[in-house]
Amino acid sequence: MRIWFNRGFSLAPIAAAMRDADPTLEVFVSVGQNQPRYDGPSATLVEPEDSEAAYIDWVRETIAANAIDIFIPTRRRSLIAGAELDCRVELPAAIATLDLLDDKFAFAAAIAGTAYHLETRLITSSAALEQAIATFRETGPAGAKPCVKPRKGVNGHGFWRLTQDRPMSHLDNPDSRRITETLYIAAAAAAEKAGALEDLVLMEYLPGPEVSFDMLADKGVLLKFAARTKLPGGVQHIQTDHFLAPAAAALVERFALHGVVNAQFRRAADGSWKLLEINSRPAGGILYSEQVGCGLLADWSALLTGRKHAAQVSRPSIDTQIRLTTIAAQIAA
Template sequence: MRVWYNRTFSSVYAAIKLVREADTEGRFTLIHSNPNRHAPAGRLAHAFHGEPTGLEREAYVDWCLDFCRRHAIDIFVPGREATALAAEHARFAQAGVRVLSAASGPALQLLHDKARFYLETDLPQAPVAEFRRFENLSEFDAAYAALRPRHARLCVKPTHSIYGLGFAVIDEERSSAALLMAGVEYHIGREDLRRGLAELGSFRSMLLMEYLDGPEYSVDCVGDEGRLVVAVVRRKLGQPGAGQLIEQRADILEATSRLAARHRLNGVFNVQFREGGGRPRLLEINPRMSGGVGMACVAGPNLPWIALKGFADGFDTVDVPAVRDGIRVAELSEAVELA
């Protein structure tokens, strides 16, 4: 069975490695494509192909369909343009290709829009942080006046973002220069922020939110059309070199299960929580493999393998090991020569 992972995040390297380790019978031929011919995942795939650059969304979808036909792909696991491709399952099915999407097209659009997602989320086990959306300075000031009396610290982030890009905690005492000199990351001076917003006039939609100061939890999961097959909860310990702790908290697992069912999540996905006020609070759902998926798999379940084998043959054919709760995990880097 021929499986294609197109251009995506760096976690595809871990995914291909883990699938190859588990596929002792050689059931799957793994293919990876990327515009960068030095892409590390290409070293592990059975076959590697280049991808075109500069294509508009519809043209890229057409290219993917043609790629599947030319290379006799059976299962396509999309990364790049995953939302657009999720809406095209029927076209690929006509070519004999099954597309392993994390959710439907409309569900993926919702998950990528944090403001809409927060407004529509009802999750008593892990409610979202209080927030306001703003697109200019006056809206920011109004949001600040509404939230600051109720919360000791506030933060900002874009409604559309990955990797935490654009996130910053607002500091009311120090300037951005003072924060820079002190080596304080992901913080911004309030007055500097206001001056910058005034200079911009209007800008892309941003969120002003209560800042949650507790530990962060990353939950790596496999879903089967809304059924949570397995989830591994990692607590980020914060100290450099301390690694992360596998901590299978019942409240976080229950919240994750509800989210999977609500959005009919499928394949490998990730949910982020952070503690605030003594309970977990939902940050976001990443409808893709997280960068730390390899650490989660150290705890027992090989998530990319479970997702692929279950999708291909049915989850009743997959052995799902118990999670080794309480162990500490970490990732180690190694130097290699690129071909």
């Protein structure tokens, strides 16, 4: 059985984990032009930077040349879903749902009224940004701080906490993702003048901790999960029983999620838990869950290949902590 993932995040180690679980499985991964290749997949392909029609032609050629049985796209999903391909295509949700999940403002609006909804303001101009910050400081929760991020973005790209610190404070420690709000507004105004300001969302910054739910779903039913609470010092607390599990299961059912996906919750200053986003793909951190025996990727590969049915998926009892470390490896000169 051959599975192909097109361009995505952390696919090489995910491919390796799936192959370790089933040595008969071949997992192909494709990457962008001039992108690094890593050990893990059975083979790594390089994607062309072509028009939609040319890309689909390349997809068809790749499927035929490599005898691909299952294609799991993490990029250009709408295009791929509308094409006739000579293999099974696995998507984590309907295309309309995937579009919703990729839009942070639309997604926040969709879950309004739930206990884990985080009020989110849409920003389309520098003037709207300035007004939204002023309104937030006047009417937001006591002591709360605002933050911004792109309306459409992944992996925390573009996230900034807005402060009233010294103007140069963000240069002292850029990794803190804190910037004086007047400078951010000025930067937004400059981008707007150049016609390059993309939509933003503004919301309350949540101090945490954050709980990342790695989930295996079958057509809207949560089969198993691993909840990873991110703690200081590179520690993650991994559990297969968690008080947020009913909320996670409700999300899987509501959005008819399928396969391995991820939801991120974070605790607000008032102690309540809010949902930041649903990632319609495996999170890179799922590898930590896999290493301690949760088996989400192993069971996913078994479901994909038909070695298991949903009713056969086990739910191990795991409650452990891991610490992330850095290892230096010598390489050839």
